[in-house]
Amino acid sequence: MKATDIKDPEYFHKVVDCQYACPAHTPVPEYIRLIAAEQYTEAYMVNWESNVFPGVLGRTCDRPCEPACRRGRVEEEPVAICRLKRVAADHKGDVKHLMPKPAETKNGKRIALIGGGPASLTVARDLAPLGYEIHLYDEQDLAGGMMRSQIPSFRLPAEVLNEEVNFILDMGIHTHLKTYVSSLKEVLEKDYDAIFVGTGAPRGRDLPDLPGRWEAAQSIHIGIEWLASVAFEHTSKIGKKVIVLGGGNTAMDCCRTSRRLGGDEVKVVVRSPFSEMKASPWEKEDAMHEDIPILDCHVPKSFVTENGVLKGMTFEKVHAVYDEKGRRSLVSTGEPDVFIEADEVLMAIGQENSFPWIERDLGIEFDKWEMPMVDSVTFQSTHPKVFFGGDSAFGPKNVITAVAHGHQAAVSIDLFCRGESLQKRPDPMTNLVSQKMGIHEWSYDNAVVDDLRYVVPQADKTMTLANRKVEVELGFNLSVGFKEAQRCLNCDVQTVFNTSRCIECDACMDICPTSCITFTTTGPEEELRQRLIAPAPNTSQYLSVSDLLKTGRVMVKDEDVCLHCGLCAERCPTAAWDMQQYLYSVTKACKLPGAVI
Amino acid sequence: MTYTRPRFRNPHLPVNEIGYTQKDYEGALSTLCAGCGHDSISGAIVQACYELAIEPHRVAKMSGIGCSSKTPAYFLSNSHGFNSVHGRMPSVATGAYLANRDLVYFGVSGDGDTASIGMGQFVHAIRRNLNMVYLVMNNGCYGLTKGQDSATADLGSKSKSGHTNPFQAIDLAGLALELGASFVARSFSGDKTQLVPLLKAAMAHPGFAFIDVISPCVTFNNNPGSTKSYDYVREHLEATATIDFVPIKSEITTQYDAGSTKDLALHDESMIRLHKIAADWDPQNRWSAMNALHQARTKGEILTGLIFLDKGLQDLHTVLDTTDKPLNTLKQPELCPGSKALEEINAGLR
Ligand SMILES: Cc1cc2nc3c(=O)[nH]c(=O)nc-3n(C[C@H](O)[C@H](O)[C@H](O)COP(=O)(O)OP(=O)(O)OC[C@H]3O[C@@H](n4cnc5c(N)ncnc54)[C@H](O)[C@@H]3O)c2cc1C
Ligand SMILES: Cc1ncc(C[n+]2csc(CCOP(=O)(O)OP(=O)(O)O)c2C)c(N)n1
Numbered sequence: 027m028k029a030t031d032i033k034d035p036e037y038f039h040k041v042v043d044c045q046y047a048c049p050a051h052t053p054v055p056e057y058i059r060l061i062a063a064e065q066y067t068e069a070y071m072v073n074w075e076s077n078v079f080p081g082v083l084g085r086t087c088d089r090p091c092e093p094a095c096r097r098g099r100v101e102e103e104p105v106a107i108c109r110l111k112r113v114a115a116d117h118k119g120d121v122k123h124l125m126p127k128p129a130e131t132k133n134g135k136r137i138a139l140i141g142g143g144p145a146s147l148t149v150a151r152d153l154a155p156l157g158y159e160i161h162l163y164d165e166q167d168l169a170g171g172m173m174r175s176q177i178p179s180f181r182l183p184a185e186v187l188n189e190e191v192n193f194i195l196d197m198g199i200h201t202h203l204k205t206y207v208s209s210l211k212e213v214l215e216k217d218y219d220a221i222f223v224g225t226g227a228p229r230g231r232d233l234p235d236l237p238g239r240w241e242a243a244q245s246i247h248i249g250i251e252w253l254a255s256v257a258f259e260h261t262s263k264i265g266k267k268v269i270v271l272g273g274g275n276t277a278m279d280c281c282r283t284s285r286r287l288g289g290d291e292v293k294v295v296v297r298s299p300f301s302e303m304k305a306s307p308w309e310k311e312d313a314m315h316e317d318i319p320i321l322d323c324h325v326p327k328s329f330v331t332e333n334g335v336l337k338g339m340t341f342e343k344v345h346a347v348y349d350e351k352g353r354r355s356l357v358s359t360g361e362p363d364v365f366i367e368a369d370e371v372l373m374a375i376g377q378e379n380s381f382p383w384i385e386r387d388l389g390i391e392f393d394k395w396e397m398p399m400v401d402s403v404t405f406q407s408t409h410p411k412v413f414f415g416g417d418s419a420f421g422p423k424n425v426i427t428a429v430a431h432g433h434q435a436a437v438s439i440d441l442f443c444r445g446e447s448l449q450k451r452p453d454p455m456t457n458l459v460s461q462k463m464g465i466h467e468w469s470y471d472n473a474v475v476d477d478l479r480y481v482v483p484q485a486d487k488t489m490t491l492a493n494r495k496v497e498v499e500l501g502f503n504l505s506v507g508f509k510e511a512q513r514c515l516n517c518d519v520q521t522v523f524n525t526s527r528c529i530e531c532d533a534c535m536d537i538c539p540t541s542c543i544t545f546t547t548t549g550p551e552e553e554l555r556q557r558l559i560a561p562a563p564n565t566s567q568y569l570s571v572s573d574l575l576k577t578g579r580v581m582v583k584d585e586d587v588c589l590h591c592g593l594c595a596e597r598c599p600t601a602a603w604d605m606q607q608y609l610y611s612v613t614k615a616c617k618l619p620g621a622v623i
Numbered sequence: 624m625t626y627t628r629p630r631f632r633n634p635h636l637p638v639n640e641i642g643y644t645q646k647d648y649e650g651a652l653s654t655l656c657a658g659c660g661h662d663s664i665s666g667a668i669v670q671a672c673y674e675l676a677i678e679p680h681r682v683a684k685m686s687g688i689g690c691s692s693k694t695p696a697y698f699l700s701n702s703h704g705f706n707s708v709h710g711r712m713p714s715v716a717t718g719a720y721l722a723n724r725d726l727v728y729f730g731v732s733g734d735g736d737t738a739s740i741g742m743g744q745f746v747h748a749i750r751r752n753l754n755m756v757y758l759v760m761n762n763g764c765y766g767l768t769k770g771q772d773s774a775t776a777d778l779g780s781k782s783k784s785g786h787t788n789p790f791q792a793i794d795l796a797g798l799a800l801e802l803g804a805s806f807v808a809r810s811f812s813g814d815k816t817q818l819v820p821l822l823k824a825a826m827a828h829p830g831f832a833f834i835d836v837i838s839p840c841v842t843f844n845n846n847p848g849s850t851k852s853y854d855y856v857r858e859h860l861e862a863t864a865t866i867d868f869v870p871i872k873s874e875i876t877t878q879y880d881a882g883s884t885k886d887l888a889l890h891d892e893s894m895i896r897l898h899k900i901a902a903d904w905d906p907q908n909r910w911s912a913m914n915a916l917h918q919a920r921t922k923g924e925i926l927t928g929l930i931f932l933d934k935g936l937q938d939l940h941t942v943l944d945t946t947d948k949p950l951n952t953l954k955q956p957e958l959c960p961g962s963k964a965l966e967e968i969n970a971g972l973r
């Protein structure tokens with residue numbers, strides 16, 4: 027193997043598993059340490075700089091960081107990264123003065139944002155302080171997109187959302203609400219310098235051909251439309267017996283909302299086996315906790331109606347069969363069809379993009395699935411002035427992905443308006459700083475605590491089911507928040523090795539609790555991974571390899587299970603190892619005034 | 624300020640034949656100086672015991688006084704241990720060995736502990752051929768008392784304060800050879816590929832196994848001019864052979880040129896396999912071993928590896944014809960066989 031180049035900004039970035047997995051690359055360990063230090067405002071700002079909606083995300087994020095968290099590999103459960111974000115948001119002080127002010131002098135450029143969801147709002151936040159004049163269009167009464175129309179209040183209270191949406195709108199954004207954009211051509215004619223499309227994936231899938239679908243149409247709803255009408259208070263009740271079709275997070279929000287609007291017997295019915303449902307495990311748990319059974323392996327066959335009144339649905343029972351390639355097919359079990367009674371049915375079986383308002387002769391190319399052709403780095407479409415991001419770019423994802431797209435689209439729009447190449451993107455900001463303060467003394471808490479993951483307490487079920495606006499999760503209190511924060515392994519405090527100082531005394535290799543370090547002769551990576559003190563099978567994390575040492579060997583470190591405990595550096599007599607904090611801030615159009623780096 | 628070892632271990636750690644990982648052979652977190660050679664030797668002992676799949680409760684760690692003699696705290700936490708007085712480890716080991724012959728005795732000493740204050744005890748342990756491993760962590764100084772020259776410091780070796788040692792060194796391996804030790808080896812703390820198989824062979828050897836391990840004291844004797852520094856030792860190493868320890872029923876996969884390989888069987892059917900053997904050296908001939916030691920010394924080199932092995936010598940229990948059971952397992956009928964047995968004995972003396 028070649029010696030590792032730690033100067034490559036992506037090298038240590040990948041060692042910080044959570045930050046690397048976060049689409050917006052939030053510096054997770056940095057904010058977790060700030061929480062442990064009771065610096066909630068600073069912790070909030072580290073988040074806000076990266077992910078724009080810490081209060082929202084601390085309650086609702088899909089949290090791709092958590093399955094990636096190192097703690098899950100060396101203990102059992104990852105750090106509760108997401109819910110710690112909420113601790114920062116709930117306990118922050120005044121933050122407004124720490125945010126960028128609207129630019130005093132405008133730069134003369136005008137940008138249109140179509141759709142007011144997290145993607146567009148992120149573009150607005152990044153560009154407004156630079157002097158751009160931002161016009162935001164949305165057909166709804168209020169900005170926020172699906173964070174407002176879809177995510178139910180019992181998961182995300184309106185005040186939390188409003189506060190974070192307003193931080194952005196207060197930067198002098200021109201809002202054009204209750205304004206449905208029916209023609210992109212007309213917008214282009216308004217001579218904006220650039221247009222960002224952040225209209226999401228607004229169309230819910232239907233089962234138009236299922237027998238009985240249209241006989242009792244008033245009792246059969248498309249999940250996301252129904253959730254939006256609940257959110258905007260057009261719908262306030264539902265029948266006693268409800269079937270929710272589908273196994274994703276939308277189905278979980280539909281069934282839990284139904285329970286709060288009068289549904290006494292709410293059932294989720296899904297085609298796939300329980301373990302393969304798309305919903306996150308915690309969403310399924312929360313639904314079942316609210317006495318909602320999940321019936322898996324049931325394929326809808328028909329709606330049963332009597333005189334135009336819905337009576338229920340029939341389902342075929344199936345089981346999953348896999349071919350050699352692991353592809354699944356659902357095969358009938360041969361049992362008789364199952365009838366389930368229902369007064370109303372909610373269909374939460376998928377979401378699609380739809381762009382009826384984009385004329386097809388403007389130079390924006392669409393692929394065979396009717397999706398715009400969008401560059402995955404620059405987010406530019408085939409029309410140079412038109413950018414896409416969020417769910418509208420590559421299909422439905424989540425809030426944090428929309429934010430990540432927004433940042434990159436803002437970088438592109440800024441480059442574009444300044445007449446620069448979109449390909450030559452500024453480098454991320456990085457910084458590597460020693461944490462040594464003395465013998466046995468580091469400026470971070472290097473002790474590894476044994477505590478298992480703490481559970482977030484919930485409000486009493488009788489209270490939350492009685493009112494859809496009562497938030498279910500209560501969040502960690504400060505003392506539990508502190509203990510959970512201490513579980514973080516500080517994966518951003520890197521073990522930096524200096525070959526020329528090493529005297530090959532083996533002290534680091536002997537002390538390392540997780541047997542990460544081996545001194546050996548070099549070889550091809552695959553073979554080397556097998557003959558380390560402990561084999562290193564996880565190829566998604568690096569092996570760090572030093573230059574040749576005096577004895578002709580190299581130092582090989584498996585980055586996969588390092589605890590960042592600092593013992594290697596502690597035991598090194600020549601300080602060939604040092605613990606250095608690596609800060610990585612993804613390229614953004616606008617930096618915070620007091621940003622850490 | 625925290626200096627504790629986390630509880631988490633590598634989830635991919637392999638397990639040995641009895642289902643233990645290396646973690647089960649660890650000791651407390653070391654308090655020796657960072658980079659001390661002694662810690663590497665502790666690491667090698669952990670590795671050797673893990674690889675031999677010894678049940679930790681079958682090992683007794685014996686030591687004297689010194690940084691080296693502290694190390695039994697840092698390996699094999701689940702084993703027995705006796706940290707005795709300065710230079711007195713051999714007599715405590717003798718007593719323990721006579722009381723319970725079933726344990727693996729692992730003695731750890733320092734060059735001060737052995738070559739000065741404990742010399743008298745050391746020579747008698749060899750003479751009696753106790754079935755034990757006697758390992759000296761040899762740093763040429765009294766580390767614990769701040770680095771005074773020890774009796775193994777080489778003539779002319781420079782100390783950290785700049786003064787030159789005016790005395791000749793005692794070569795403990797040469798002494799052991801002369802006194803008739805049945806297993807003599809030398810190694811270097813910084814070379815686990817050699818030290819670990821030597822430790823395994825020493826533990827398998829049914830008699831007194833002496834290993835002199837050069838182990839730099841980073842704090843007091845790792846300076847330029849010292850002949851026990853990491854750099855000096857690395858530059859002057861010369862091995863008798865490359866050594867493999869081959870346990871029962873296992874197969875060797877590495878191929879070596881025929882002729883340069885030699886197998887030495889140990890009593891428990893395991894064996895030592897030597898490759899790239901030095902010219903004119905026969906590990907089973909005491910003269911040849913002495914010769915090799917002297918020649919290396921004349922050339923200014925440090926001879927490492929297995930130096931001598933004698934399988935013929937009887938260990939102390941055999942010589943004394945003692946009971947083959949540990950004393951603590953002898954029950955009343957054996958210890959007090961009754962009046963009839965007494966009469967028989969008396970009759971035999973009439
Ligand atoms: C039920 C449900 C629950 C969800 N829960 C979560 C969750 O817990 N966590 C999470 O991370 N993600 C969740 N999501 C996904 C998340 O809401 C979206 O991925 C995210 O909001 C996408 O952001 P966006 O900016 O791309 O667009 P959106 O948030 O979809 O916003 C698009 C906006 O554009 C407006 N618009 C569309 N077309 C036009 C037009 N022609 N003219 C004017 N305005 C227009 C819409 O009114 C909407 O306000 C959920 C989705 C659903 C359906
Ligand atoms: C009876 C007695 N005399 C002297 C001492 C002081 N003393 C403690 S350790 C030591 C020398 C240790 O040297 P060595 O055995 O080489 O161990 P090292 O610290 O070098 O590993 C001495 C002289 C003592 N503890 N007890």
Ligand code: SF4
Pocket residue numbers: 042043044045054055094095096097104105107513514515516517518
């Ligand atoms: S332990 Fe901390 S820094 Fe490491 S991946 Fe988990 S949250 Fe991130």
Ligand code: SF4
Pocket residue numbers: 521537538539540541542543583587588589590591592593594595
């Ligand atoms: S910080 Fe050093 S000693 Fe601690 S786990 Fe990582 S490599 Fe091992």
Ligand code: SF4
Pocket residue numbers: 654655656658659660661690691762766767839840841842843
């Ligand atoms: S003084 Fe020397 S021998 Fe003792 S612990 Fe320190 S380095 Fe090791």
Ligand SMILES: [Mg+2]
Pocket residue numbers: 689691733734735760761762763764765766773
């Ligand atoms: Mg010594």
